[in-house]
Amino acid sequence: MRRSIMKEMRTKYILLFFLFEIQIQQAFGQLSIEECYEKARRNYPLIKQYGLIKRAKDYTLSNANKAYLPQFKAAALEAFIEGIPPAILPRKFNFIGLAVLSQSIWDGGNTKAKKAVEVANSGIDKANLEVSMYSIKERVNNLFFGILLLEEQLKQLQLTIKNLEQHLERTRIAVENGKTYPTDLDEIGVQILNIEQQMTDLRHNRLAYLEVLSAMIGESIGEQKKLLKPVVMENKYPLSINRPELNLYQNQKKLYLAQHKVNKASLYPYIGVTVLGFFIVPGIDIAGSSISTVFVTGVNLSWSIDGLYKNANNKKLTKINIQKVRVEKETFLFNTNLELSQYEKELEKYHTYLQQDQEVLKLKKKIKEAYEVRYENGVSSMTDLLDKINDENIAQLDMILHEIQYLMSVYEIKNTSGN
Numbered sequence: 001m002r003r004s005i006m007k008e009m010r011t012k013y014i015l016l017f018f019l020f021e022i023q024i025q026q027a028f029g030q031l032s033i034e035e036c037y038e039k040a041r042r043n044y045p046l047i048k049q050y051g052l053i054k055r056a057k058d059y060t061l062s063n064a065n066k067a068y069l070p071q072f073k074a075a076a077l078e079a080f081i082e083g084i085p086p087a088i089l090p091r092k093f094n095f096i097g098l099a100v101l102s103q104s105i106w107d108g109g110n111t112k113a114k115k116a117v118e119v120a121n122s123g124i125d126k127a128n129l130e131v132s133m134y135s136i137k138e139r140v141n142n143l144f145f146g147i148l149l150l151e152e153q154l155k156q157l158q159l160t161i162k163n164l165e166q167h168l169e170r171t172r173i174a175v176e177n178g179k180t181y182p183t184d185l186d187e188i189g190v191q192i193l194n195i196e197q198q199m200t201d202l203r204h205n206r207l208a209y210l211e212v213l214s215a216m217i218g219e220s221i222g223e224q225k226k227l228l229k230p231v232v233m234e235n236k237y238p239l240s241i242n243r244p245e246l247n248l249y250q251n252q253k254k255l256y257l258a259q260h261k262v263n264k265a266s267l268y269p270y271i272g273v274t275v276l277g278f279f280i281v282p283g284i285d286i287a288g289s290s291i292s293t294v295f296v297t298g299v300n301l302s303w304s305i306d307g308l309y310k311n312a313n314n315k316k317l318t319k320i321n322i323q324k325v326r327v328e329k330e331t332f333l334f335n336t337n338l339e340l341s342q343y344e345k346e347l348e349k350y351h352t353y354l355q356q357d358q359e360v361l362k363l364k365k366k367i368k369e370a371y372e373v374r375y376e377n378g379v380s381s382m383t384d385l386l387d388k389i390n391d392e393n394i395a396q397l398d399m400i401l402h403e404i405q406y407l408m409s410v411y412e413i414k415n416t417s418g419n
Contacts, residue, residue, distance in 0.1 A: 030225070030226050030227070030228050031221065031225060031226070031227050031228065032227075032228045032230075033140065033141070033144050033227075033228070033230060033411070036140045036144055036213065036216075036217055037136070037137055037140055039217035039218060039219060040136050040139075040140050040216045040217045040218075041133060041136060042218070043216065043217055043218030043219075044133065044136060044216075110262065110266070112261075113258060113261035113262040113264070114262060116254075116257075116258035116261060117255065117258040117259055117262060119254075119258075120251055120252075120254040120255035120257075120258050121255060123247075123250075123251035123254065123255075124248065124251045124252060124255060126251075127244060127245075127247045127248035127250075127251050128248060130244035130247065130248075131244050131245055131248060133244075134243070134244050134418075136216070137415045138415055139216065140213070140216065141408060141411050141412065141415060143209055143212055143213040143216070144213065144227060145404055145407060145408040145411070146209050147206055147209045147210060147213065147227055148227055148229055148404055148407075149400070149401065149404040150202050150205055150206040150209065151206065151226075151227070152400045152403075152404065153202055153397060153400060154199055154202050154203065154206070156393065156396050156397055156400060157195050157198060157199050157202070157393070158199070160195055160389070160393045160396075161192055161195055161196070163389065164188055164191055164192050164195070164389065165192070167188055167372075167385070167389075168185065168188045168189070168192070171184050171185055171188060171382070172185060179378075180378075180382075183382075184382040187382045187383060187386060188382065188386070191386050191389075191390070207223070210223075229407070230407055230410070230411070232406070232407060232410050240417065240419065241333060241336055241337070241340075241417050241418060242417065242418035242419055243332075243336065243416075243417070243418035244418070245332055246329065246332075249325050249328060249329040249332075252325045253322055253325050253326075256318050256321040256322050256325070257318070257322075259318070260314065260315070260318040263314040263318075336416060336417070339416050340413060340416055340417055343409055343412050343413045343416060344413065346405075346409045347406065347409040347410065347413065350402050350403075350405050350406035350409060351406060353402040353406075354399065354402050354403060354406060357395065357398055357399035357402055358399070360395050360398075361392070361395045361396060361399060364388075364391050364392040364395040365392055367388050367391070367392075368385075368388040368389055368391070368392045371384055371385045371388045372385060
């Protein structure tokens, strides 16, 4: 019983922890790249086309299904008839009506084939739309990682300013005690101003990027809202290709096969039932009786041999079109695999850079610390010390750049492969 109570309390604490973490994320306004993808997709005006494509397909298929409904035609005319004795037709002007009611029984599979064509056409429209929508990811990547880079650079420059401010305070005390020159304070002040100018430029660029990303996702991203840096756990990623273009090629193949079935259906006869009615006013006088209405019914069979002449060429055209789609698909896969290979090499390059950056940064930090001691002992000048502080700052910024480039390469691989 006690274990059950403890287990229940532990579950509640875990749940409260996750709820608290979510509230903290919402309070700080964190935004992930996956959320940006989804919001940009929903906000993109082209998304409305999905509903239009579906409705168009439904209406067209509904019209195709009506091919098996009874068809009715009627005609009426005021006829002037010459050469028939008045005993048969009392007057030369007569009203003639014609009505035809037909019901299809079998059309050789033409209706079914046309419905398959429409389904394939709708699939092509949707796949083309998916290809267009997929490009949103690349645009989000460029903006998202651009903002991350600017934010990380701002953080590093802020740390550098804090380091310089500490040196400024120690130098001020040294000047008051007559241990160094007042110009050292000026040198530190100039260095701080230069970095603050860089930060001003970075802040303006960040706001510009945020405005564009806000417009894409349809949501205002304020200055306080932070973008979540993606966490990458592995160095290798599957290179299987799952792009919307592959679905487009598949639907193009389906279209050509469906069109071939339409051509094939034209080789078969059409069978239906027809009811034909004539109405003549006044009626025709035959053998002393007047006939004004005539009905004829029967099975209607029609067969056009036009398709037979074109059948061989239509088969060849279908094969050629399918081969063209196959070649386009193979070309796309070839180019995509080349891109993936290039991105994989870049990923390895930036991974190596990051390992080297860590070593360089350690050495730069040691050199800076050594010059701090030398300056305090009066062996080196403030200019020399500021150069070493700047060297460490540059090394740190280089590592930040390579880290963001590494992350972006990971997402370029994901985007290019469709995973």
